[in-house]
Amino acid sequence: MRLIHFCSAWLLLVFIPRGCHGGNILVLPAEGSHWINMDILLEALHSGGHNITVVRSNKSWYIKEKSSYYNTYTVQVERNLDQEFITKIIFDYIKFERGAIPLTSFLNTAVGMIGTIVDVHSTVGELVSAILDDKELMRILQDSKFDLVLTDPSWGHGVILAKYLNLPLVYNVRWLIAGEAHLAIAPSPLSYVPITGSGHTDQMTFLQRVKNVLLQLINLIQNQVVVKLVYQKLCDKYLGSDIDFNQLMLDADIWLMRVDFVFEFPRPTMPNVVYMGGFQCKPAKPLPEHLEEFVQSSGEHGVIIMSLGTLIGELPHDLADEIAAAFAKLPQKVIWRYIGERPVTLGNNTLLVDWMPQNDLLGHPKTKLFVAHGGTNGVQEALYHGVPIVGLPLIFDQPDNLHRIEVRGAGKIVDIFSMTGDIFYQGIQDVLNEPSYRLNMQRLSRLHRDQPMKPLDTALFWIEFVMRHKGAAHLRTESYRLPWYSYHSVDVVLFLAGAVLLVLFTFVFFIRCLCTKICRSKVKRE
Numbered sequence: 001m002r003l004i005h006f007c008s009a010w011l012l013l014v015f016i017p018r019g020c021h022g023g024n025i026l027v028l029p030a031e032g033s034h035w036i037n038m039d040i041l042l043e044a045l046h047s048g049g050h051n052i053t054v055v056r057s058n059k060s061w062y063i064k065e066k067s068s069y070y071n072t073y074t075v076q077v078e079r080n081l082d083q084e085f086i087t088k089i090i091f092d093y094i095k096f097e098r099g100a101i102p103l104t105s106f107l108n109t110a111v112g113m114i115g116t117i118v119d120v121h122s123t124v125g126e127l128v129s130a131i132l133d134d135k136e137l138m139r140i141l142q143d144s145k146f147d148l149v150l151t152d153p154s155w156g157h158g159v160i161l162a163k164y165l166n167l168p169l170v171y172n173v174r175w176l177i178a179g180e181a182h183l184a185i186a187p188s189p190l191s192y193v194p195i196t197g198s199g200h201t202d203q204m205t206f207l208q209r210v211k212n213v214l215l216q217l218i219n220l221i222q223n224q225v226v227v228k229l230v231y232q233k234l235c236d237k238y239l240g241s242d243i244d245f246n247q248l249m250l251d252a253d254i255w256l257m258r259v260d261f262v263f264e265f266p267r268p269t270m271p272n273v274v275y276m277g278g279f280q281c282k283p284a285k286p287l288p289e290h291l292e293e294f295v296q297s298s299g300e301h302g303v304i305i306m307s308l309g310t311l312i313g314e315l316p317h318d319l320a321d322e323i324a325a326a327f328a329k330l331p332q333k334v335i336w337r338y339i340g341e342r343p344v345t346l347g348n349n350t351l352l353v354d355w356m357p358q359n360d361l362l363g364h365p366k367t368k369l370f371v372a373h374g375g376t377n378g379v380q381e382a383l384y385h386g387v388p389i390v391g392l393p394l395i396f397d398q399p400d401n402l403h404r405i406e407v408r409g410a411g412k413i414v415d416i417f418s419m420t421g422d423i424f425y426q427g428i429q430d431v432l433n434e435p436s437y438r439l440n441m442q443r444l445s446r447l448h449r450d451q452p453m454k455p456l457d458t459a460l461f462w463i464e465f466v467m468r469h470k471g472a473a474h475l476r477t478e479s480y481r482l483p484w485y486s487y488h489s490v491d492v493v494l495f496l497a498g499a500v501l502l503v504l505f506t507f508v509f510f511i512r513c514l515c516t517k518i519c520r521s522k523v524k525r526e
């Protein structure tokens, strides 16, 4: 009897999909590490009973053509963001930073990067044209009756396609074309909202606020340049010249934001922004046998794991040698994801791997420390599992992500550009031997996990919400349709100031008239 109950309960669970079933979702993902978290979302959507279709290019780097949980359409392009492209950007950047002084480094990030950014987005532009010019594909997409478009708006192709197909739009987002997404959609007082790249917290001195404002200006300029050179042209060509790309970008129904306020500094937000930070995290699974054996062999000292992310598999030789030498001095065992040439100073306590089950390792009770570059995925996983971090940030948002961990006392940043083996060794020792780092990270982990719904379930709920209601227009503010002077009420202030002045003038004029009259009558009387 019990068994039958169990079976029928199980059948119910399997065959009655949650809430809204059989949705049809078109996905336009961004390449590289951004795909990793999109992939997790897609797998979950598929398990929720939805049909997923991904549009990719024949040169896609991370996005596989064959998958058990999504269908693909592939278009032909000449160029794409790929390993070679990214490795070159990062190597140039490391080379520059290692010889740089603060001002040149600031200018390099601000101005030098603009060519690179435009280049990356030009390849996205070519992808947009390849999709929209493919008449056969567009016919299929139009006939497919999709319920919504899911995209990562750090690339602009999903935004344009959603408008072209006239579909509701959901973002899996942290970045827009230039800068953090909140800055575009929510009011963001620069007095306490630190700009990415500033390395500031939400408490800034006057000079820090000056730098903050300058950085935001640079973001705005970068955005305008890219939009003007790439995306606005595409809008004009395919959507009609009355469509403004910047407005289109802000027109999305739901913004699934890949942060939460355990990680991010508190700031104003919007009704259609939904927080799903840490949605990629899950409890650890058992390790493969050879790794488990290696981890157990560490005894009471435990294990340190190091990964500089999927984009940065290798480092300049001398740097890798310094890191390996520092590891060799430790009593702990080390698992290091590294695909470059084997460092000559590598100790026998260090295992080089070209891939590792990072989440499962971070969740292993023997793991004492995570040496990380500070990509969002890795930082969120460390936070979820409560493992303190020694950060070696390189580029993009990495310094700022790690800074958020450092100011909460849950990790320490070591400057990779000026680092020697000894400095690195000292950094590791500090975090290992001072218990507060681990305790603070575990506190963050408890805060992060204490939510009414798991972040991934929240994300799925809102995607299904948009499908059920064919959008979420009622949550969207009208702010982005306003010109800047109306948004900031500059016109109203000017009008009111004018009115006050007018009244004052009239009053003064009247008084003067009165005075002259009284004076005149006085003179007459005398």
Ligand SMILES: *[C@@H]1O[C@H](CO)[C@@H](O)[C@H](O)[C@H]1NC(C)=O
Binding pocket: 024, 051, 052, 053, 071, 144
């Ligand atoms: C799922 O999407 C693919 C590709 O768009 C389409 O061929 C297929 O018919 C869809 N399946 C369902 C059940 O809607």
Ligand SMILES: *[C@@H]1O[C@H](CO)[C@@H](O)[C@H](O)[C@H]1NC(C)=O
Binding pocket: 058, 059, 076, 077, 078
């Ligand atoms: C992708 O398509 C382009 C343009 O047709 C072609 O030149 C290129 O060789 C293709 N690349 C791959 C990897 O198939």
Ligand SMILES: *[C@@H]1O[C@H](CO)[C@@H](O)[C@H](O)[C@H]1NC(C)=O
Binding pocket: 348, 349
């Ligand atoms: C590893 O190296 C240390 C010192 O170089 C040595 O004492 C130890 O026996 C070595 N262990 C193994 C398993 O080779």
